[in-house]
Amino acid sequence: MFTITNTGLGDVDSSWAFPDLSFEWMIVLMVISVSLIILSVVKGMTIVKESKSQVSGDEEDELAELQNKRYYDGSLAVNTALFASSGMLALVAITDQPNVFIFISLGLVLLSLVMSFINAELVKYADPNREYPSVNDKRYAEKLMEMSDEGERHIMLQGLYRAFTSINMLLFFAVLMLIGYSVITGSSxxxxxxxxxxxxxYTNAQYMLSIRKRSIR
Structure with a gap:
């Protein structure tokens, strides 16, 4: 099945039409979401279980490193599940799909949100020797940075800066792709x-103004 939308930009060449694979994509996103939610649950249960282990010395260090990896793997899984389920919800909302998928997609989005909050609290089990602030704390980010040592802050800031630059480039190319898509298909x-x-x-202004304030100090 092919769909062509004309928005007044002229006749659209059918050779540029795209096959309607919305149902297939919806199923793929649903499977990804469910799989990642299950993965995050398994990681979380393992973290809680292993936190009760009585170890010392090198074994304690190895367990701490392993718990840390599990925590971040679970965080990545649940965040990706949230994005995938949101994509599924978008497909259900804008395409003609069976009504049951509306409830499934909404359920997956809500479940992913709940799991993201639960997963954020798991850091207390992954690293029980430190007192982490509550995720509900308005100054959570600031307190997290304050309690981290120089090495940890360096790693976090390096990761955040890389993510910031990557998002800038990806969103810019997304704009170019959407412009090209609009011109080619006639769908604005x-x-x-x-x-x-x-x-x-907004994000660039927020970042630059934040750096500007610190440089003035």
Whole structure:
């Protein structure tokens, strides 16, 4: 099945039409979401179970490192599940799909959100020797940075900066792709383009102004 949308940009060449694979993509996103949620649950249960182990010396260090990896693997899994389930919800909302998938996609989104909050608290089990702030604390990010040593702060800031630059580039290329898609298919993606541009402007302004304030001090 092929779909062509004409928005007044002229006749659209059918050779540029894209096959309607919305149902297949929806199933793929659902499977990914469910699999990652299960993975995050397994990781979380393992973290809690292993936190009760009585070890010392090198074994304690090895367990701490392993618990740390499990925690971040679980965090990545649940965050990806949230994005995948949101994509599934978007497909259900804008394409003609069976109504049952509306409830499934909403359920997966809500479950992913709940799991993200639960997973955030698991750090207390992964590293029980430190007193972490509550995720509900308004100053959570600040307190987390304050309790971290120089090495940990360096790793976190390095990761955040890399993520920031990657997001900038990816969103910029996404804008270019949406522009190209709009021109080729005649289906206007102007709303999405403007939203992405707003996000780019806002995040860059927030980052630069934050750096500017610190440099003035």
């Amino acid at each position: 993606q102007l709303a999405g383009i403007l939203i992405i541009l707003f996000i780019l402007i």
